[in-house]
Amino acid sequence: MSISPSSFPTASPLKILVIDDHALVREGLRLLLQGLTDSVTVFDTSSVPEALELTQENPDLDLVLLDYLLPDMDGREALQLISQSHPELPILVLSGVMDPVLGRELMNLGASGFVTKSANSDELLQAIAIVLKGGEFISKTPNGAQGSAADWPKLTARQEDVLELLMHGYSNKVISRHLNLSEETTKNHITAILRAFGVSNRTQVVAAARRIGYTGRPPI
Numbered sequence: 001m002s003i004s005p006s007s008f009p010t011a012s013p014l015k016i017l018v019i020d021d022h023a024l025v026r027e028g029l030r031l032l033l034q035g036l037t038d039s040v041t042v043f044d045t046s047s048v049p050e051a052l053e054l055t056q057e058n059p060d061l062d063l064v065l066l067d068y069l070l071p072d073m074d075g076r077e078a079l080q081l082i083s084q085s086h087p088e089l090p091i092l093v094l095s096g097v098m099d100p101v102l103g104r105e106l107m108n109l110g111a112s113g114f115v116t117k118s119a120n121s122d123e124l125l126q127a128i129a130i131v132l133k134g135g136e137f138i139s140k141t142p143n144g145a146q147g148s149a150a151d152w153p154k155l156t157a158r159q160e161d162v163l164e165l166l167m168h169g170y171s172n173k174v175i176s177r178h179l180n181l182s183e184e185t186t187k188n189h190i191t192a193i194l195r196a197f198g199v200s201n202r203t204q205v206v207a208a209a210r211r212i213g214y215t216g217r218p219p220i
Contacts (some may be wrong), residue, residue: 013039013040014036015025015060015061015063016033016041017042018042018044018045018064018065019045019046019047019048019057019065020067020070021070021072022046025067029044030044032121032125034079043058046070047072048082049072051064051066055085056085057148061089063089063128063131063132065094066082066092066094067095068093068094069164069168071178075106076109077110080109081151086098090112090131090132091112092111092127093111094115094127095114095115098118098139103138112131113131113136154196159193161179162189163193166190166202167206172187186195197209
C-alpha cells in the first residue's frame with residue numbers, strides 16, 4: 001500500500017533529524033523524507049553528541065530517525081539521552097536486524113517506533129506517518145509471526161549482543177571494542193553461540209540465525 005503525502009501533517013513545516021553513521025543511508029533517507037511534503041527540513045549527523053546539539057538548536061524538531069547501531073554509542077543509551085532531554089520528541093529507531101522483541105524494549109525506553117532497514121520505503125513512510133500522529137509502530141517478521149521461544153537457541157544477554165554484531169558482519173576486534181570486551185572473551189562468546197546453533201563457523205551461524213528469523217533475542 002502506497003503512502004501518499006496527504007498522510008502526513010502539513011499544517012506547518014516538518015523538521016526531521018536523521019542520525020546514522022553511513023553517509024549513503026543518510027542521503028537516501030534525506031531524499032525520501034524531502035518527498036513527504038512541500039515543506040520539510042532534514043538535518044543529519046553521524047554522531048550522538050552532534051545530534052544532541054542539533055536538538056538543542058532546533059527545539060521545534062518533529063521527529064528523529066535514530067540508527068540503533070552507532071559506532072560512538074549503544075543504541076539504548078543514545079535513545080535514552082535524547083528522550084530524556086526531549087521527552088515530547090518522537091524517536092523512530094532504525095535497525096539492521098529484524099527483532100520485534102528489541103523493538104518493544106526500545107519502546108519501553110522512550111522510542112515511538114522501530115523499523116528494520118530491510119523494510120521498503122512504504123513501510124518506513126507508514127511508520128513515520130503513524131509516529132507523527134502520536135501513534136506507535138514496530139516492524140514484524142516477514143511472515144508476521146513472533147515464533148516460539150522454545151524453538152530458539154538459548155543465549156545469554158551478552159551473547160545476544162555479540163550475535164547481533166556478528167549479523168552486521170563486524171570482526172572480533174570491532175565487536176570487542178563496541179562491547180568493551182577482550183578479544184578472548186569475544187571468541188569465547190562466539191564459540192558458545194556456534195555451539196548453541198550447532199554450526200562450526202560464523203558464516204554458518206549468521207545464515208542459520210537468519211533462516212529461523214533469529215536476531216539475537218528470543219521472542220516473548
